[in-house]
Amino acid sequence: MVESIWEASNDEYMLQPLTDEIVKKAEELFNVTLPNSYIAILKQQNGGQPICNAHPSPVPTVWGESFVIVEHIKGIGAGNGILENDYYIKEWELPEGLILFNGDGHTWLAFDYRNATSAPPIVYVDVDLEQIIQIADSFEEFLKNLYLENEEFDFEGIEVKVYSKQEFEKFIQEDNVDELTYAIPDLAQGDVDLKWFGNQLLTLSNYHDRYVRSWVAESIWNSLTHRLDDEILHSLIENFKNDVDSDVRMFAGLILEKMNYTFEQLKEDVYNGERVSLAFQDKLYHVIEDSNQWHLADYETDTQQSFNSADELLEKSRIDGKSLQEGWSRIKKAY
Template identity: 50%
Template sequence: MATSIWEEESHEFKLQSLTDDMVTSAEEMFGITFLDAYLAILKEQNGGRILYNAFPHSMAPVQYDAFIPVDHIKGIGLQNGILDNAYFLNEWDMPEGLILFSGDGHTWLAMDYRNIVSNPPIVYVDNEAEQITQVAGSFDEFLTKLSIEQSDACEEDGDAVEEYSEQDLERFIQQNKCDELVMALVHLSYTDVDVKWFGKRLQELSVHPSEVVRIEVARIIWGMTHQLEDPTLNRLLAHFEKDLESDVQLFADLIKEKMNYPFEKLREDVELTGMESFSYQGEIYHVNEHSNLWHLSDYQTDFQSYPTVGDLLENATINGKLLKEIWSQVKKV
């Protein structure tokens, strides 16, 4: 394995630099002690895309032959970090005690703290098969076994991982190259793409003949619900709800949950998990608890703090307006 596991380029999962206070707050929230090996790589870079794409194991999905795909590791933070763990456990009905550090919903890699508070093994979670399997005895072991593999699909094209432009996606749509189309969609969803342009392309592809393309479109829309305007989302949902593919319909339900997130549910969720995130007018905010206070935060700072979650929900403001007053314009992240 290389000295550093991280790719140099910026990525969706790359978060602000890790501090000791962030580690302490996260450990208090989860009630556990993080693995030294995990903290060591996060002190170099707090999450992001890694130089490897595979973890060899017999439990790998059939399409990947003998390895579990893994191309990123989550750092410690709210959006796209492990602090959104409770949301994914709830959405995919996974047991408490798993801390998910890489995955996409159907499958995950996780630190298994279900029965211990330190030195957990690493498990592979297959939600479709409803199986949780230990794949490494420690995070150190997991890191040492990471490798670079080519799937059969990549070998047919003669290339490994590639970067794609907006022009490439347009070309693949015109040429109806499904494999390249899906890879370009995934790549662009992780970049600083023109959201309005990307939304239009996703609308076109939401009725594509290939179920693989439609599922990927639905998954991407679920991930970027907070970035899209309601008219665009409603048009997409109209397509998804008519789709006969169950995975597309599942993502449609998840998108609707994000769009219609009741204020009353916010309180239930933050009291249960200790944090929640939402978007308002293009900005992302977080309600979270640490240092014995409840905070309303943006990406960089806790800009309002209260002794209880009730006080925060009653009195916190954004741009001079109470949360209740703006909630009809909010989307869950």
């Protein structure tokens, strides 16, 4: 039994339990053999936050003089799993042959299959600096070298920004593409004036730079579909549908899928053991299957409702005093 590397939490990178069929599908898709050590940790938990959050680096990185931060490890699946790899390779113009298992767009960790079909080395990729640095000879070595970096370490060289309305509007006025690509996802995931931000994103959905338009579309799909008003969402979707960039057009469909997510789809996902995140007003709830029990977790209050079957959860769990089906018209799919 492999010792668990995972933090005891449920986050957006934790996918449905891994099966041999899912592994086979991924290996056939990429035409590679995935490392046994990677599959072993995913059979314990299919993606998520590791207990140890750092790995040594042979050269300085934006994270520090001698390490990179490992905030998550992607599992095998769609959404926040490695099956979305091709999209990110194209979006960030990365070399073919990398399979990304950690990253946020500007920095990545990846299996490097450019010169191999099995036993790949592990590389750190900095898109902005155009760096690809090998940090481990194998994923097994990568796991052995993980360590816990003090959360209060000095991010020398990293400017942690909190963007104001005035700054963001100035970036638009000055046509500052670099700052916009940082600020859009940052604001989308933060506590922001949603009416103001929605109107800014509507303006940017017609922006001349495709990377900015893509960040707008992806940020709405990833973080804002359940938070923005339907009126502004439909206006954004119409712009995305007519975009010349195929990736932006793709997000129009993905956003509509979230908006039109039905209770019947929820039932199907729950029966399949998939993790589903729901939003009601400003609160998030997560439907999770673990150890043959089904849970509706409320992370804001650190509580959960637990049931012995999927049917029992769907019938007896409550949000705002109503069953999921009774309150479905006010519940949205979040992630």
